[in-house]
Each structure stands twice: as C-alpha cells, then as structure tokens.
Amino acid sequence: MPIACLLTCLFLPGVGLMAGGYVCLILGMLLAGLGFVSWQDAVDLFGKPELRSALGLTFLTCTISSLMSILVAVPAAFLLSRGRFRGKSALDTVLDIPVILPPLVVGLSLLILFNHLSLGEKSIDGWLVHVFGEGARVTFSPVAVVVAQFTVCCALAIRVIRSTMDEIPKRQEEVAMSLGCSRGQAFFRVLLPQAWRGLLGAWAIAWARALGEFGPILVFAGVTRGRTEVLSTAIFLEMNLGNLRGAVVISLVLIAIALVVLAGVRWLGRGWEREEVLF
Amino acid sequence: MLHFKRILVLFLVVLGVAVAGLWQRQISRDDGGAVLLYCAAGLQAPITEAVAAFKESSGERVELRFGGSGSLAAQLELAGGDLYLPADSSYLDSFEARGMLSSRLSLCNLSAGIAVAHGNPAQIFTVEDLSRQGLRIALCNQSAAIGLHLEKHLGSDPRWRMAVSSAVVSMGTVTEVAQAVALGVVDAGIVWDAVADQFQEIDFVALDDEALLPTAQAVIGVLAASKNHEQAHRFAAFLNNSEGGGRIFREAGYRTIPTLDKNVGRVGIP
Helix, strand or coil: CHHHHHHHHHHHHHHHHHHHHHHHHHHHHHHHHHHHCCHHHHHHHHCCHHHHHHHHHHHHHHHHHHHHHHHHHHHHHHHHHHCCCCCHHHHHHHHHHHHHCCHHHHHHHHHHHHHHCCECCECHHHHHHHHHCHHHCCCCCHHHHHHHHHHHHHHHHHHHHHHHHHHCCCHHHHHHHHCCCCHHHHHHHHHHHHCHHHHHHHHHHHHHHHHHCCHHHHHHHCCCCCCCCCHHHHHHHHHHCCCHHHHHHHHHHHHHHHHHHHHHHHHHHHHHHHHHHHC | CHHHHHHHHHHHHHHHHHHHHHHHHHHHCCCCCEEEEEEEHHHHHHHHHHHHHHHHHHCCEEEEEEECHHHHHHHHHHHCCCEEECCCCHHHHHHHHCCCEEEEEEEEEECEEEEEECCCCCCCCCHHHHCCCCCCEEEECCCCHHHHHHHHHHCCCHHHHHHHHHEEEEECCHHHHHHHHHCCCCCEEEEEHHHHHCCCCEEEEECCCCCCCCCEEEEEEEECCCCCHHHHHHHHHHHHCCCCHHHHHHHCCCEECCCCCCCCCCCCCC
16 A cells, blocks of 8 residues: 555656656756857858758758648548548558658669669659650659658658548547538538648648758759758758768758747647637 | 638739749750769869869859768769769779769869867867777768768778767768867867868877778769769869969868879770
C-alpha cells in the first residue's frame, strides 16, 4: 500500500520531469544556437543576394509542394479511409515507402527515375526537353526541389488526413446519400467540411517537413548557389565554406519560420473553432 | 460550407501564384550555354570565386554542384555533366579507364594532415598520437577524396589502422571533419591543408612523410559525354592558368601547379 501511495505521489512529478527534460533539450538547442551567433552575422548573411534568393525559393517550393500534397493526399486518404477494395493493405504500405526510406535513397531513386527509366527512346527528362525545350528539364532545376519535397511530404499528409477521416463517422455521409446526394456530393458537402482541421494540420506538417528536407534535394536538385539553393541546402554550402556562424544563422531562421507557420496554423484553428461555437 | 469554399478558393489562388513564381525561376534561368561542373566540397571557396572571374572575363557561365567526391561521381554517372573536379585524381583514373574522360588538367596539390584546435592543446603531432587513449578523432569515409586517399596509402599501415579503429566518427566530406574540430566536438581530424586554412579556429599539423602519405592532386576532368566540350575545356584551362584560376587558388592558400598537365590534349582536345 505505501508503495502504491508513493507511485501515485510520484506519477505527476515523474511525467512532468520527462516531458520537461525533452522541452529543455529543444530549448537548449535553440539557446546554444542563439548564443553562437550575433545579430551582425545575420545581417551580413542575408545581405548576400544568393541567400535572399534561397529564402524566396524556400517559400515558393514549400508552398507548392505542401499544397500539391494536400491536393493528392485528400483523394488518397479518402480511398484508404472509406474504400473497400482488394489490395488496400498493399496500397497502404506503398504509400508509406517515402516516409520510411532513407532521404538519400529518395533522391537517388528520383534521379534514376527521371534520367534512366526508358520511355521508348528517351528518359522522362529526355521527353520533357524534347517536347517543351531545355527549360522543362526537371533534374537539377527548381522544379526538382518541389518534386523531391512533394515525394516525402505527400505521404505524411496522407497519414494525417486519413486519421482525420477515420475519426469522422461514415453515418452522416450515408444519411446524405440516402437523402439524394451522390457519392461526390457527400464527399464535398459532408466529409470535407468536417475534415478541415485535419487538412490544415496536414498542410502545416507537410510545409514544415518540406522546409527541412535536405537529402533528396541534395541528390536530385543538386546544390547550385542561386538556382536550386533553398535554406536547408544553404546550410550545407555555408558549412563547406567554413562559415559556421552563417550556417547557424540559417538554421535559426529555419526554426523561426517553422515555428511561425505551426503557431499560425494553431491560432487559425482555434479562431475558427471559436467562431463555430459562436454561430 | 461558406468557410470551406473560401478556403478552397484561397488554396487554388496561392497554389497558382506560387507555381507561376516557380515557373518564372525555372525558365528565366535556362541552362543553355552553361557548363556543369561537379566539384568536391573542399574546393568550394576558390571554385566559386573562379567561376565568377571566368564569367566576368569571358561572359561564359559555369553551373556548380558540390558534394563529396564519391557521391558526385555517382550523381554524374546518372545525370551527366561537363566537368568533374574531385579532390583526388584517383576518381578520374577510374573514369578514364572506362573511357568517360576526354582530358584532364592538374590544378593544385593537397596534403593531408591533422587538424587540431588552435594551439594544439591535446599535443597531437603524428599518426600514432591519433590512437592515444581518451582522444576523440574524426575521419572521412571513402565517399570523400581524402578518405579514399588515406585508405589507399595508409590502409595497410598498423599505426593508421589503430587510428581508424579509435575514431569516434566517420564523415562524408572533409569540411565536415574540419567543422567538427573547429566546434571542439572532436580533438582532431584528418583534413587537407588548404581546407584547414579556411578555419580560423583550427591549426594544421603536417605529416611530413611523403613516402608514407604522398601529396594528392586536385585534377579537373572534361567528360567525354560533355555537350559543351570546347567551353568546358576553356574553363578547365582558365583554372589551370596561373593568372586566372591559379591566382585565386593561391590566394585561398592552395599550392597550385603552374604548368599545364602533361596529359592535356592527349584525347583530342582542341
């Protein structure tokens, strides 16, 4: 009995200690980074046009890859959540591959897919160049950054949206269909409006993941200053130049951007939630 | 429902604007006319400057791709390119043996040595010292030129094997090793002399035994499959020129090789 009492008394402090320890680790990393650099380092670094270009490309590519992920993830998650068909488990497993694969393997596989998979006489890149001209080449171009990010982010988005859809009862869609809605109308008018919080969360996770993506970009898009350089690969370039302070400044900027996006999404979610309660 | 429609419209507008912005970047920087150089990470600083100087003097563009010499070789084989500059010529030997190289030019000598914290507080002077108890050592794996170079020349030396077995980490590029020493994460690491010069926080201890560990050569190779063969060779020649790339390399602390490599022109270079 005294042991049970002791365990009960220690439960909350123990849980708090474990969670607090992890929070301290994260904050410690941030503080160590902040202590390593000065404001002047940041001013010097972002005075360079290449870095401003990398910042711009980072926002563009993360936005496109995360939105495209949502566009593809919604129907895929719907299939997995509501569909009953042969091969569903196999499809589920295949959709997990980009998440479990080592990042460099994703990059290497994309490189081989676009350059060595033969479609008739040419590779995919070969056909794109043949039909649309040199500007349409994907490998080692800004578009390759999006493709590399999308490959990984979409799988994550599917997981999040699927679990959201699983939590929404099918009953309401079935009722809507019994009242005359088609399958599509039930999807757009009943399921999606209820899943918006999950969609927003999936978008935020996809965006943040795209922001930190490095391995596939390094291999498939290359690290070319001012062309395919995004913030995560800019860290690599600055480190190669021996500019450790620059690399840390960029890391802190990445953290700050990720925090702003995640906090913004959380704030939006709460705001809308309150609005729904009011009306 | 109203919210949902608004979000959908916002979604499509943002996606459209972002795609337009990306496409602008994609087409405004058409690669036409640029040669593609795969360059070892350790040579990033002088090569970046040399590319800018080459563009200023000739108007011709060179696009750069950085990484460990070995991983770049793999990328190059898959995606193609015009020039390859590993930090050790042995990578080019393999390319040449397979008929993938049309010519090569030596640029600079690189000596491997021990990078230690400023003032050498751990008193590390020889390869034997690296296996001393309690020291934290970082080495490069064989995807980097220095890793391959060390394994090739010291692989059978028992002192080196001892050092390798006591290393706490193996890294992919020589600059990562230099950074680890500069940050005080490890006590010592093996780096190229010129790479050590880029870090104020580290001292370089030379291994003065040429018989034990010969000097490596950074050699640029023009690839046989290059579509801009003449332009690629012009840039290689610019790097080799003592008043062009040679001056930039010297100013960055590299020991350049002033004369043209004896191999130049042997595979039909104009």
